[in-house]
Amino acid sequence: xxxxxxxxxxxxxxxxxEDKEFHITIKAGNEKDNRLKKAILICPAGLxxxxxxxxxxxxxxxxxxxxxxxxxxxxxxxxxxxPSSGSGVQFRFG
Amino acid sequence: xxEEGQFDAIVVGAGLAGLAxxxxxxxxxLEVLVLERGDYPGxxxxxxxxxxxxxxxxxxxxxxxxxxxxxxxxxxxVCIMGKERSLTIRYDGSELNEQPYQxxxxxxxxxxxxxxxxxxxxxxMIISKSRVDDLIMENGQIKGVISGGEELRANVVIACxxxxxxxxxxxxxxxxxxxxxxxxxxxxxxxxxxEVLENRFNLEGDEGAARLFMGDVTAGKxxxxxxxxxxxxxxxxxxxxxxxxTEEIPANAPELLDKFKQRPEIAILINGGQTVExxxxxxxxxxxxxxGKLYGNGILVAGDAAGFSMNIGVxxxxxxxxxxxxxxxxxxxxxxxANNDFSSAAxxxxxxxxxxxxxxxxxxxxxxxxxxxxxxxxxxxIPELAGNVMKDLYAVPAGPKDxxxxxxxxxMTMGEIWGLVQIGRRLMKI
Numbered sequence: 001x002x003x004x005x006x007x008x009x010x011x012x013x014x015x016x017x018e019d020k021e022f023h024i025t026i027k028a029g030n031e032k033d034n035r036l037k038k039a040i041l042i043c044p045a046g047l048x049x050x051x052x053x054x055x056x057x058x059x060x061x062x063x064x065x066x067x068x069x070x071x072x073x074x075x076x077x078x079x080x081x082x083p084s085s086g087s088g089v090q091f092r093f094g
Numbered sequence: 095x096x097e098e099g100q101f102d103a104i105v106v107g108a109g110l111a112g113l114a115x116x117x118x119x120x121x122x123x124l125e126v127l128v129l130e131r132g133d134y135p136g137x138x139x140x141x142x143x144x145x146x147x148x149x150x151x152x153x154x155x156x157x158x159x160x161x162x163x164x165x166x167x168x169x170x171x172v173c174i175m176g177k178e179r180s181l182t183i184r185y186d187g188s189e190l191n192e193q194p195y196q197x198x199x200x201x202x203x204x205x206x207x208x209x210x211x212x213x214x215x216x217x218x219m220i221i222s223k224s225r226v227d228d229l230i231m232e233n234g235q236i237k238g239v240i241s242g243g244e245e246l247r248a249n250v251v252i253a254c255x256x257x258x259x260x261x262x263x264x265x266x267x268x269x270x271x272x273x274x275x276x277x278x279x280x281x282x283x284x285x286x287x288x289e290v291l292e293n294r295f296n297l298e299g300d301e302g303a304a305r306l307f308m309g310d311v312t313a314g315k316x317x318x319x320x321x322x323x324x325x326x327x328x329x330x331x332x333x334x335x336x337x338x339x340t341e342e343i344p345a346n347a348p349e350l351l352d353k354f355k356q357r358p359e360i361a362i363l364i365n366g367g368q369t370v371e372x373x374x375x376x377x378x379x380x381x382x383x384x385x386g387k388l389y390g391n392g393i394l395v396a397g398d399a400a401g402f403s404m405n406i407g408v409x410x411x412x413x414x415x416x417x418x419x420x421x422x423x424x425x426x427x428x429x430x431x432a433n434n435d436f437s438s439a440a441x442x443x444x445x446x447x448x449x450x451x452x453x454x455x456x457x458x459x460x461x462x463x464x465x466x467x468x469x470x471x472x473x474x475x476i477p478e479l480a481g482n483v484m485k486d487l488y489a490v491p492a493g494p495k496d497x498x499x500x501x502x503x504x505x506m507t508m509g510e511i512w513g514l515v516q517i518g519r520r521l522m523k524i
């Protein structure tokens with residue numbers, strides 16, 4: 001049976017080009033907003049987590065640029081734009 | 095080139111809608127610029143894996159002969175998954191094996207790169223690594239875009255920038271998106287030796303298989319799993335409603351896919367395969383009710399950006415709507431150029447063309463489908479029920495076997511029958 005890859009290993013298969021800036025940030029003061037917890041569940045790349053202070057944090061490395069978090073959490077909570085030209089994930093198969 | 099604009103049209107995004115628009119306009123001699131934020135056309139584009147070619151075959155008559163499609167789909171299956179059992183319905187039909195084939199599995203990395211070359215051959219200019227940051231707006235008319243600090247001017251901008259369409263939003267054509275109208279799909283490409291794959295799925299030559307899964311695969315939530323055979327790989331993934339995933343009993347998206355892969359029904363199919371890519375994509379499923387405006391002064395919206403994607407259960411479609419909408423957007427621009435009128439009124443020809451085509455006809459016919467299908471019993475109760483009935487029908491226990499009719503009757507209580515009637519009545523609206 002084929003082994004189940006961890007999410008990190010799975011994302012490691014994709015080609016990413018580093019961006020100069022973070023293309024998604026949680027708007028200051030909203031880190032504890034409950035609606036952000038949706039992103040922890042739904043982000044296909046598992047980039048959202050909760051720290052010991054009860055704040056939701058994001059690490060944008062490995063972002064698949066799908067936009068699910070923006071739709072689930074809304075523009076009030078997230079500053080979201082596409083990575084700059086030529087940066088971010090580059091799908092080979094798609 | 096006309097006086098006012100550098101280009102007749104600037105297309106934002108080299109996906110299927112954008113490339114179809116560019117290809118069609120360039121063919122008619124228009125000056126077209128396509129701006130793509132990825133490294134190459136296709137770099138940001140993701141599909142579940144199947145395109146229905148029949149509705150768009152005649153719009154691009156020269157395209158299909160050499161198109162790098164994967165396999166034509168000759169075998170269809172729907173699998174209803176309970177927690178520990180599943181029931182599969184397989185459909186084989188002679189028409190699925192007759193040319194011209196109805197649908198194909200597809201990998202967008204390959205296809206879009208190739209399609210972009212065809213558009214360039216027709217004369218379109220495609221510039222990659224160019225994110226469009228803003229629109230140029232003068233006296234209420236869109237006059238071009240800003241990319242990398244540079245102003246690029248055109249008579250018309252066609253927003254084909256995907257499901258989030260920041261461009262359509264900037265143009266004021268759509269209101270804030272509501273999560274209930276969107277699903278997220280995520281999938282793995284799993285490479286498997288061609289002969290192994292063909293044996294495993296009973297495929298001859300270029301035949302392909304499509305399999306959909308509902309029920310336990312999404313933890314009983316609105317959505318499903320999919321598997322498509324490519325030439326020497328599988329596209330295996332899950333689509334699930336964004337709101338459904340965050341309901342009372344939450345589920346973790348990446349874990350759903352891992353559990354799906356471990357199901358015995360799936361594990362045996364991917365055994366020995368090598369995952370080579372993991373991708374995700376948001377799908378607009380709100381249909382007609384969620385659609386924004388499709389045109390404005392100097393702007394048109396096509397493809398996912400316009401919300402042209404539809405899930406009616408056994409068929410999940412988007413790419414052919416994208417290509418058709420790109421084609422009709424191009425026709426509207428060609429007409430606008432002939433009349434030298436790029437106002438909203440002139441560009442409304444686009445919506446008229448879509449209305450008369452399969453695109454908006456389908457969306458009108460299936461406008462209730464999301465409301466109908468977004469009904470939890472279809473995804474949690476029915477799969478368990480179906481599995482349990484089959485279990486008892488097939489069971490030969492130690493000792494005497496129960497009679498068939500009482501076995502079924504045991505499950506078919508009045509409440510159950512009433513529930514099925516309710517589902518039947520919902521489905522009649524599709």
